[in-house]
Every structure is written in C-alpha cells, then in structure tokens.
Amino acid sequence: MSNYDIKDMSQAEGGRRRIEWAEREMPVLRSIRERFEKERPLAGVRMSACLHVTAETGNLARTLQAGGADLVLVASNPLSTQDDVAASLITHYEIPVYAIKGEDNATYYRHLAAALEHKPQITMDDGADLVSTLHKDHRELLPQILGGTEETTTGVIRLRAMAADKALSFPVVAVNDAMTKHFFDNRYGTGQSTIDGIVRATNVLLAGKVFVVVGYGWCGRGLANRARGMGANVIVTEVDPMKALEAVMDGFRVMPIIEAAKIGDFFCSVTGDINVIDEEHFAVMKDGAIVSNSGHFNVEINIPALEKMSVSKKLVRPFVDQYELKDGRQIHILGEGRLINLASAEGHPASVMDMSFANQALSAEYMVKNHAKLEKRVYSVPEEIDREIARLKLLSMGVTIDTLTDEQVKYLNSWQEGT
CATH class of the missing domain: 3.40.50.720 (NAD(P)-binding Rossmann-like Domain)
Incomplete structure (x- = not known):
C-alpha cells in the first residue's frame, strides 16, 4: 500500500498484538463484525473516519471493513495516535491510515485532506473536524455525502450549532447521545x-x-x-x-x-x-x-x-x-x-469502547439504509440500537434479566385499573 502516512511500519507486529488484546474485551463489536461479514451492509460505501487511532479503534475499523466499507482512517487528535496500531492496520488489514503521534497542525490538516480526497459517502468523526473542514473547504464533495456519525460531546455541540445555523448539509447520528455510550464511555x-x-x-x-x-x-x-x-x-x-x-x-x-x-x-x-x-x-x-x-x-x-x-x-x-x-x-x-x-495514557478501556464503537458500526449501517428519508440535522441513536447493544453486552457478561409477563404488559398499557 502507498496511500498512508504513519511513523514507523516496523512497529506493526506490536500493534497487532495490541489490537488482539483489546478485542478480548470487545465481544459486542466482535459479534457485529461476524454479522457484517455475512451480510455486508456497507458494501461499496466509501467511508472516511477521523477518530483516535488506538487499538480499540483498530477493531472498529476491522468491523467496518468486514461490512464491506472502503475505509480511510485519520487521527482526530495529534497526540492520541498509537503508532504501532497505525502500522498494523496498514500491514495486516490493508486499511489506509494517516496518523502520527505528535504530528503538528499542518500535518494534522493534511491528513484530514487525505480523508476527504477519498470522496467519502459516510463520515465518522470524533470532534467534528472532518465535517467542519468538509463544509468550509471542500463543499464540492457535499452532494455525494449520505450522512455521518459523531463520537463525542464536543463534536455534537459543534454539529448542533451547524444545524441551528442551517449550515449542516447532511444528516448525522450523535453516537455520543446513546445511553450505552455516554453512561459508560464518558x-x-x-x-x-x-x-x-x-x-x-x-x-x-x-x-x-x-x-x-x-x-x-x-x-x-x-x-x-x-x-x-x-x-x-x-x-x-x-x-x-x-x-x-x-x-x-x-x-x-x-x-x-x-x-x-x-x-x-x-x-x-x-x-x-x-x-x-x-x-x-x-x-x-x-x-x-x-x-x-x-x-x-x-x-x-x-x-x-x-x-x-x-x-x-x-x-x-x-x-x-x-x-x-x-x-x-x-x-x-x-x-x-x-x-x-x-x-500520556491509552484512552478508554476496551470494554467501554466496545459499546461506543458498536454504536458507531450500527449507526453507520442505519445511515446507509435510511439516509434518503432523513433530514439535514443531528439525530440521536435509535432506541432499538441502544437496547440491542445493551442486550449483547449483558449476554457477553453472562447476565440474564427478567421479561414482562403478558399480564404486566397489559397493565402498563392500560389506564382503567387504579388503587
């Protein structure tokens, strides 16, 4: 592969070990990847992801790839990249990565430009830098964008401001708003x-x-x-x-x-x-x-x-x-x-990123399937996605819960019975 910019390709093997270690704590994302491999819901869709390039993100990238996405990954912060993970994603999974820990601002924005040169149909952001750069400097790409997802509070604030100004040109799912994201990840x-x-x-x-x-x-x-x-x-x-x-x-x-x-x-x-x-x-x-x-x-x-x-x-x-x-x-x-x-550390533990990135993967699938009927605004993660992720997480932990009886369902949906 020639379409990448990272620090040191020789670190790839260490990056693979780090990705595999994180995967042990990401059973929900793993189950989604197994379904994606069979159903290929993202087949042929060009995606540009601007995220922290960590071992956990590496497992999200693998899941999107398994779903058929044509993916490019760039860093969302100059100091958050794990250089060995970047090398592994290129060497072992053939995913183009533009990310170097400690990169200067000029390099950071050059990498954002590389993500947009991919001419994405779906954007995946952590902080909304990709979306804001797209709207400010590459408006010619806007007509082909189906939609996007946003990972973090800061990005959602920026996107809602864009929507309020009627500047947002495509629908975005606020992954940060999912209960299985902010209750646990944040x-x-x-x-x-x-x-x-x-x-x-x-x-x-x-x-x-x-x-x-x-x-x-x-x-x-x-x-x-x-x-x-x-x-x-x-x-x-x-x-x-x-x-x-x-x-x-x-x-x-x-x-x-x-x-x-x-x-x-x-x-x-x-x-x-x-x-x-x-x-x-x-x-x-x-x-x-x-x-x-x-x-x-x-x-x-x-x-x-x-x-x-x-x-x-x-x-x-x-x-x-x-x-x-x-x-x-x-x-x-x-x-x-x-x-x-x-x-100075490694970011969130993999077990909480499991739910956050499950939201990212399923929200990307949702956007591909539903973009035509969505307005140009910020959407919350659909409740059925949130609940499914919670169900899968409990299942992976060996935890079972009760279900309502028919009598209880009837009572909760009626008003006649009282004291």
Missing part, C-alpha cells in the same frame, strides 16, 4: 483513563491532594468519583445549577473556580468550552499546581495566557511542561493541554 471510561493519564505523566500521589474537576457532565461525574476513590479531596466547579446541585448531593464540594484555583493541587477540565481555566486562575494557583484537560480540544486551558505570564518554560517529564511565573511560582501543564487520557 463516565467510567473517561473517569478511569483520565486518572491513568495524570498518574502516568506525573507519578504524584493523589491521596490527600485537592483535586478540582471543572465541569460535572458525564465525564466530570466519572472523573470526580475516580479521584475520590484514589483518596483525593474533590472540588467541583460548574455553571449549570442542576449539575452543581447534583455534585453537592453526590458529596462533593462545589464552589466558583476562582476560589478553587487558590487551593487546588490538581485541576482537570472536562467541559467542551474555551478558556475555562484562565489567566485569573493561574494568577492565584499554588506553586506546583498540576493542570490538565480531558475535553476534546486543547482550548479549555488558556495556555497562551499562561505563556505571557511566564518567564520560562521547560519540559520536566514526558508530557509535563513547567511554566515559571514572574513571582517564582511554577505551574505544570500536562499533555500540551490536550486529552491527557490519550496523550
């Missing part, structure tokens, strides 16, 4: 993998430290609970009164971020918004504060403002930049402000 996956990334990057003990979680959505809920489980004293900051109230009821301290900034040892943003950790917060942080992000884009921490406040910057550990301020205080930024769970 809460358990982000919670565990973010702590993993912070600990790998710093090797600093969390127990007894003050850990500030900025944002209490599903990712923030998971992160706060995992930090508490490691013995940290957790503070939550929020702008939504309902989420703030929930955090209080869950047993966390809640306060404005300007107050939390004065006492926090660790900070992690999970909001999907810009500059939630800003200049005024850096100005009052402790010496040695550790600041990270687990939201999709590296905009949640205002690093340009920190650079202006600093007299020096140096890399003190892999993925740890130390900024020294004029008064001598030092603030540490992890992973260049990018997704720390993928920058």
Whole structure:
C-alpha cells in the first residue's frame, strides 16, 4: 500500500498484538463484525473516519471493513495516535491510515485532506473536524455525502450549532447521545483513563491532594468519583445549577473556580468550552499546581495566557511542561493541554469502547439504509440500537434479566385499573 502516512511500519507486529488484546474485551463489536461479514451492509460505501487511532479503534475499523466499507482512517487528535496500531492496520488489514503521534497542525490538516480526497459517502468523526473542514473547504464533495456519525460531546455541540445555523448539509447520528455510550464511555471510561493519564505523566500521589474537576457532565461525574476513590479531596466547579446541585448531593464540594484555583493541587477540565481555566486562575494557583484537560480540544486551558505570564518554560517529564511565573511560582501543564487520557495514557478501556464503537458500526449501517428519508440535522441513536447493544453486552457478561409477563404488559398499557 502507498496511500498512508504513519511513523514507523516496523512497529506493526506490536500493534497487532495490541489490537488482539483489546478485542478480548470487545465481544459486542466482535459479534457485529461476524454479522457484517455475512451480510455486508456497507458494501461499496466509501467511508472516511477521523477518530483516535488506538487499538480499540483498530477493531472498529476491522468491523467496518468486514461490512464491506472502503475505509480511510485519520487521527482526530495529534497526540492520541498509537503508532504501532497505525502500522498494523496498514500491514495486516490493508486499511489506509494517516496518523502520527505528535504530528503538528499542518500535518494534522493534511491528513484530514487525505480523508476527504477519498470522496467519502459516510463520515465518522470524533470532534467534528472532518465535517467542519468538509463544509468550509471542500463543499464540492457535499452532494455525494449520505450522512455521518459523531463520537463525542464536543463534536455534537459543534454539529448542533451547524444545524441551528442551517449550515449542516447532511444528516448525522450523535453516537455520543446513546445511553450505552455516554453512561459508560464518558463516565467510567473517561473517569478511569483520565486518572491513568495524570498518574502516568506525573507519578504524584493523589491521596490527600485537592483535586478540582471543572465541569460535572458525564465525564466530570466519572472523573470526580475516580479521584475520590484514589483518596483525593474533590472540588467541583460548574455553571449549570442542576449539575452543581447534583455534585453537592453526590458529596462533593462545589464552589466558583476562582476560589478553587487558590487551593487546588490538581485541576482537570472536562467541559467542551474555551478558556475555562484562565489567566485569573493561574494568577492565584499554588506553586506546583498540576493542570490538565480531558475535553476534546486543547482550548479549555488558556495556555497562551499562561505563556505571557511566564518567564520560562521547560519540559520536566514526558508530557509535563513547567511554566515559571514572574513571582517564582511554577505551574505544570500536562499533555500540551490536550486529552491527557490519550496523550500520556491509552484512552478508554476496551470494554467501554466496545459499546461506543458498536454504536458507531450500527449507526453507520442505519445511515446507509435510511439516509434518503432523513433530514439535514443531528439525530440521536435509535432506541432499538441502544437496547440491542445493551442486550449483547449483558449476554457477553453472562447476565440474564427478567421479561414482562403478558399480564404486566397489559397493565402498563392500560389506564382503567387504579388503587
């Protein structure tokens, strides 16, 4: 194959072992792949996927390929690529991949262009960079697009903004909205993998430290609970009164971020918004504060403002930049402000990505079958897909549940009987 751009093809064998290890924890996706191999629901469909190139994504790519898709895969984040997986997908599965861990912005957008040169009929995004680039710079390709899918909260927010502006030119399924995605991937996956990334990057003990979680959505809920489980004293900051109230009821301290900034040892943003950790917060942080992000884009921490406040910057550990301020205080930024769970760790565990990527595969199949009757807007994953994934996951875990009797079904669908 000549249509690829990766770091080192010699790493392919290690990548295959990593993909096979992840597959052991992805039984739902494996069962979908077995059906796809027989039915070929994506036969001949050109797909361009802009996702984190990890072992788990490798198994999704294999599933789409098994369904007959003509697939190109590019990275959705410059620091999240597992280079050995990229090499294996090319060598062992003949899937074109454009992804290099640590690639600069120019390379990142060149890879996005390669995905669009494939002239996709279905887009698969994690953050909506592929869709936004398509709409801004390659509008000539829009008439052939059947639809797309979107993996993450940030991307869904962007796509809904496009739809509200009537700028979205094809239907997109918001995979992130599936209950089998955000209940599990965002809460358990982000919670565990973010702590993993912070600990790998710093090797600093969390127990007894003050850990500030900025944002209490599903990712923030998971992160706060995992930090508490490691013995940290957790503070939550929020702008939504309902989420703030929930955090209080869950047993966390809640306060404005300007107050939390004065006492926090660790900070992690999970909001999907810009500059939630800003200049005024850096100005009052402790010496040695550790600041990270687990939201999709590296905009949640205002690093340009920190650079202006600093007299020096140096890399003190892999993925740890130390900024020294004029008064001598030092603030540490992890992973260049990018997704720390993928920058210094390996992302979500395979068992939760099993459900997320099952949603991706089945949503792609749904889009191919139903695109002609869908409007140019963002759709939730159909409930029957969500329930089927939950059923398959329980089956793979050896868990059985009850079913309603005919009498119970009749009662639930009637109104005559009362007290």
